Amino acid sequence: MPVWLREYSWRQTPSLVYLAVPGQGGRRLLGRPDIFCAERYLKVSAPPFLFEAFLWAPVDEARSTARLQDGAAFFTLRKKEAALWESLLAEEVDKEKMQRIREDAVLKAHQRAKEETEAKAVRKRERSKCALEATMKLEEAERKRIEELKEAERMKATEEIEKWKKENEKQKKLQGKGRFHPMGEQHEKSEMRSSGRGASRAASRRLGVGSSGNMFSEKLQEELAPAPRRAGSIQLSFTPRVFPTALRESRVSEEEEWLQRQAEARRAINADLAELEDLSEEEKNPDWLKEKGNKMFATGNFLAAVGAYNLAIRINNKLPTLYLNRAACHLRLRNLHKAIEDSSKALDLLTPPVPDNAQARVKAHVRRGTAFCELELYTEGLQDYIAALKIEPKNKNIEEDAEKIRRIIQETE
Incomplete structure (x- = not known):
C-alpha cells in the first residue's frame, strides 16, 4: 500500500x-519520482510515497x-488566470469528480x-528530406565534375589525334x-643529270637504291608494312597439385588423407552419375519419384517409399518435401534418429519462414517433436510442439498433444 503524503507548504x-x-x-523522496501535472491535477509518485492534489484553479x-532538492519536491505552477486562490486544493470534490479529473x-x-x-516525426522527415536533397546536390555536383573531367580528357585526346594526323x-x-620532282625542275636539271647519269647509276647499284632514286623512302615503306605473323602452336602442360607449404611445415599424413578423401568423393560422384544414366526419363x-513414394506410403510399404525418396534426394537434394516425407516413413519404421535428422534438414531448407x-x-516441427518424445526426450519434443503452435495457434490437435507432453514432464519431475 502507498504512503499518502498529507503535509505540504x-x-x-x-x-x-x-x-x-x-x-x-x-524520510526523503529518493530516486527520480514520477511527476504528473495537468490543469487541475497534480500527482507525485516516489514509492512508497504518493501525493495527489486537485487544484483550486487551472x-x-x-x-x-x-525539481527535487534535499529529499523534497518543489513546484512552480503558473496560473492560467492571474488571481489569488482561496486555497491550494479544490473544495467539495467527490470520488466521481476526482476520477473524472484523473481520466x-x-x-x-x-x-x-x-x-x-507526430511533430517529432514530421521534423525528422523534414530533416531526412533536407539531408537527401543535400546529398543529391553533392552527387549532382560530383557528377558534373566527373563529366567535366571526362570532357576535358576527350578534348585533349581529340587534339592529340588531330595533331598526329x-x-x-x-x-x-x-x-x-623526295620521290617525285616537278616537270620544271626536271627540265632545268636535265643537262646536269645527263652528265652524271652513268656515275649515279653505278653508285645506286653499290648503295642498293631502287629505280625511284630515294633509298630512305623505300626503307620507310618497308617499315610501314610489316610482314604477316607466322602461324604456330604452343604446347601446354599442367603440373599436379602440390601443397604450397614447405615440407618442414606441412603435415604429410593429413595432406595424404585429404587427397584420399577427395579421390573417394570423385569416385562416388562418378558412380552415382553412372548409375543415374541407366535410369529411365x-x-x-x-516429382515422379515423390508421387511414387507417396503411393507406396499410402499402401503401407514404407521401405519402398524410403527407397523412392532416397533416389529423388540424390537427384535433387534441395526439396524440403522429400525430407519431410522420408521423416514420416522413418517414424513408421521406428528409425527415430533418422526422422529427427530429416526433419531438421527440411527446416533448414524451409528458410526464410514465409506464409507459403x-x-x-x-x-x-511435429514430426521431429514426435521422434524426440518416442526417444523419451520430452523437453526437446515440447519445444518443437510449441514452435508448431506459434505457427498455427488455433490447431487443437497440436495443443492437446503439447498439453499431454507437459503432464508427462510434470509427472516425471
Whole structure:
C-alpha cells in the first residue's frame, strides 16, 4: 500500500504558485519520482510515497516546473488566470469528480504526447528530406565534375589525334617530294643529270637504291608494312597439385588423407552419375519419384517409399518435401534418429519462414517433436510442439498433444 503524503507548504502570487512536498516522518523522496501535472491535477509518485492534489484553479502545465532538492519536491505552477486562490486544493470534490479529473488529465496527457510524437516525426522527415536533397546536390555536383573531367580528357585526346594526323600528312608530303620532282625542275636539271647519269647509276647499284632514286623512302615503306605473323602452336602442360607449404611445415599424413578423401568423393560422384544414366526419363524426375513414394506410403510399404525418396534426394537434394516425407516413413519404421535428422534438414531448407511454407514447417516441427518424445526426450519434443503452435495457434490437435507432453514432464519431475 502507498504512503499518502498529507503535509505540504505553499504560497502564491497573482500569477504563480510555489508548492513544497516533503517526505513523511523525516524520510526523503529518493530516486527520480514520477511527476504528473495537468490543469487541475497534480500527482507525485516516489514509492512508497504518493501525493495527489486537485487544484483550486487551472494552471499552465507546459510552463510549470518541478525539481527535487534535499529529499523534497518543489513546484512552480503558473496560473492560467492571474488571481489569488482561496486555497491550494479544490473544495467539495467527490470520488466521481476526482476520477473524472484523473481520466481527463491522463487523456489530455496522452493526446499531448501523441501530438509531440507526430511533430517529432514530421521534423525528422523534414530533416531526412533536407539531408537527401543535400546529398543529391553533392552527387549532382560530383557528377558534373566527373563529366567535366571526362570532357576535358576527350578534348585533349581529340587534339592529340588531330595533331598526329597533321604530322602524318606532313610526313607524307615530305616523302612525296623526295620521290617525285616537278616537270620544271626536271627540265632545268636535265643537262646536269645527263652528265652524271652513268656515275649515279653505278653508285645506286653499290648503295642498293631502287629505280625511284630515294633509298630512305623505300626503307620507310618497308617499315610501314610489316610482314604477316607466322602461324604456330604452343604446347601446354599442367603440373599436379602440390601443397604450397614447405615440407618442414606441412603435415604429410593429413595432406595424404585429404587427397584420399577427395579421390573417394570423385569416385562416388562418378558412380552415382553412372548409375543415374541407366535410369529411365521418368525415374530421373524427382516429382515422379515423390508421387511414387507417396503411393507406396499410402499402401503401407514404407521401405519402398524410403527407397523412392532416397533416389529423388540424390537427384535433387534441395526439396524440403522429400525430407519431410522420408521423416514420416522413418517414424513408421521406428528409425527415430533418422526422422529427427530429416526433419531438421527440411527446416533448414524451409528458410526464410514465409506464409507459403508455414504448413510444411508445422509438419517438420511435429514430426521431429514426435521422434524426440518416442526417444523419451520430452523437453526437446515440447519445444518443437510449441514452435508448431506459434505457427498455427488455433490447431487443437497440436495443443492437446503439447498439453499431454507437459503432464508427462510434470509427472516425471
